[in-house]
Amino acid sequence: MFFLYLITDTATVPPSNFSKNIDKILKVYFNRKYSNKVVINVGLVLFVSEIVKIGKAFVHVGDGSAHINTQFRVVVFRPYSDEIIEGEILDCDPLKGVQISCKFFQDIYIPPKALKKGTKFDETESLWVWHFVPKDPEDVELDPIGGSKSDDDEDDENNSENDESNQETHLLYMEIGRKIRFRVNSIKFKEDLSEEKLIKPIIENNTQQNKQNSSISIENENENEKENEKENEKEKEQNSLIRDPYPKVPLIVFGSVKEDGLGLVEWWADPDEDELLDEENQDNDENEEN
Amino acid sequence: MDLQQRFKQSGMITGFEVSNLITSNRRLRGDKKGKRKITPRNPLDFETYWLEYQLLNYLDEETETYRTRSKLLTFLEKVKKYDLTSGEIIQILDTRPNNLLELYLLLTTRSREKILDQEMLELIDLSKKTYMWTDEDQIKKDKNKKRKKENGKGKKKKIEKDKEQEQENEKEMEMEIIKDEDEKN
Numbered sequence: 419m420f421f422l423y424l425i426t427d428t429a430t431v432p433p434s435n436f437s438k439n440i441d442k443i444l445k446v447y448f449n450r451k452y453s454n455k456v457v458i459n460v461g462l463v464l465f466v467s468e469i470v471k472i473g474k475a476f477v478h479v480g481d482g483s484a485h486i487n488t489q490f491r492v493v494v495f496r497p498y499s500d501e502i503i504e505g506e507i508l509d510c511d512p513l514k515g516v517q518i519s520c521k522f523f524q525d526i527y528i529p530p531k532a533l534k535k536g537t538k539f540d541e542t543e544s545l546w547v548w549h550f551v552p553k554d555p556e557d558v559e560l561d562p563i564g565g566s567k568s569d570d571d572e573d574d575e576n577n578s579e580n581d582e583s584n585q586e587t588h589l590l591y592m593e594i595g596r597k598i599r600f601r602v603n604s605i606k607f608k609e610d611l612s613e614e615k616l617i618k619p620i621i622e623n624n625t626q627q628n629k630q631n632s633s634i635s636i637e638n639e640n641e642n643e644k645e646n647e648k649e650n651e652k653e654k655e656q657n658s659l660i661r662d663p664y665p666k667v668p669l670i671v672f673g674s675v676k677e678d679g680l681g682l683v684e685w686w687a688d689p690d691e692d693e694l695l696d697e698e699n700q701d702n703d704e705n706e707e708n
Numbered sequence: 709m710d711l712q713q714r715f716k717q718s719g720m721i722t723g724f725e726v727s728n729l730i731t732s733n734r735r736l737r738g739d740k741k742g743k744r745k746i747t748p749r750n751p752l753d754f755e756t757y758w759l760e761y762q763l764l765n766y767l768d769e770e771t772e773t774y775r776t777r778s779k780l781l782t783f784l785e786k787v788k789k790y791d792l793t794s795g796e797i798i799q800i801l802d803t804r805p806n807n808l809l810e811l812y813l814l815l816t817t818r819s820r821e822k823i824l825d826q827e828m829l830e831l832i833d834l835s836k837k838t839y840m841w842t843d844e845d846q847i848k849k850d851k852n853k854k855r856k857k858e859n860g861k862g863k864k865k866k867i868e869k870d871k872e873q874e875q876e877n878e879k880e881m882e883m884e885i886i887k888d889e890d891e892k893n
Contacts, residue, residue, distance in 0.1 A: 419802065420726050424716045442736070446753070454755040460715050464759055467729050491718065493726060502803060502813055522762035679809045686809060
């Protein structure tokens with residue numbers, strides 16, 4: 419999550435600071451220049467840790483300030499893929515998914531496809547809800563990589579509806595302010611923040627049918643009508659294009675919560691030892707009575 | 709030279725080291741000790757102070773933990789036999805797993821196959837010992853307090869020393885005034 423980077427850069431020190439400590443002045447100068455700023459393909463620069471090497475100071479003609487070539491180390495926040503991080507839930511959105519904050523960095527998103535199987539967006543509460551259906555432990559083998567497995571994976575969707583009616587579904591809300599644990603999938607750096615690029619939506623098995631229908635209708639009509647239809651199709655494509663829901667920010671982190679053990683920390687917390695002892699005592703009392 | 713070319717990666721560090729760096733930077737700056745939220749005198753330094761404040765809040769959330777450099781070094785020595793990667797070790801130190809499941813998430817496929825369940829439980833105990841407050845830590849803290857009192861590093865001793873110096877300075881001033889009067893006469 420945190421890396422050290424070595425940087426070489428020149429600092430301009432005005433003559434009023436010549437009598438002061440050089441290390442302090444250079445630290446202050448580079449902290450003001452780099453801290454809380456994203457360097458593309460590197461990460462979010464946090465602060466200067468130490469100054470390694472101070473070169474000679476050069477004074478140029480027409481300028482009284484000294485230009486010093488320095489080498490210094492900097493702490494950078496750059497999460498890598500498959501890393502596990504804990505944060506707090508900031509916001510829930512049906513398009514963006516779940517937004518997470520690490521207090522000093524808040525552009526972390528878990529898209530809806532990367533949430534657990536069975537999560538749905540509750541519009542009344544405006545929160546994501548995991549509809550958890552407990553299964554028998556004999557049928558299930560925990561697979562930390564791909565989530566829970568069952569013997570018949572193909573029939574899960576058909577059986578889930580029957581299971582929900584037979585078994586109780588636990589509604590686990592992803593409330594705002596709660597601690598969440600997630601795995602980092604990817605990091606994206608955005609260089610151009612000015613232009614908004616439109617994205618084509620993913621359409622499955624309907625594009626071929628639409629093309630056939632449009633081709634049949636064009637053959638039967640005149641040429642003027644053909645041109646008007648082409649213009650209308652172009653307008654429909656532009657209107658159907660979806661805008662990128664994520665904000666225009668230089669650094670975005672995408673994560674996932676699909677595996678066992680990920681999600682809200684309280685979902686996977688161990689019960690207290692006192693509670694375990696109470697349960698054991700209750701079981702022992704019941705056995706004695708029987 | 710491009711900005712990205714000037715950056716050379718030199719290593720990965722834990723959250724404990726980041727918090728130590730922040731406290732050392734504050735000490736060098738002369739900021740108040742023990743205070744987390746500090747307002748900068750110059751508004752240009754606002755971002756660095758804000759970042760340091762948020763990082764300390766994120767890294768030191770659990771106030772019941774007690775981490776020292778010596779404990780981390782002992783942890784690193786004992787972990788060598790498991791042949792873990794540096795990323796795994798740093799994640800264990802940062803996330804502090806309490807369960808087998810949490811540890812399982814942090815490890816790679818290679819180490820999952822190598823390490824047995826019993827060894828994983830030993831790893832969890834090791835990580836807890838580095839972050840939990842034990843009786844040995846209390847004994848060490850009490851010993852350090854006694855040493856400071858004996859050597860005179862307490863606040864009361866400082867105040868007494870300052871008073872003695874002020875009294876000496878006043879005496880010197882009086883002597884100088886008397887000499888000046890004698891010379892005039």
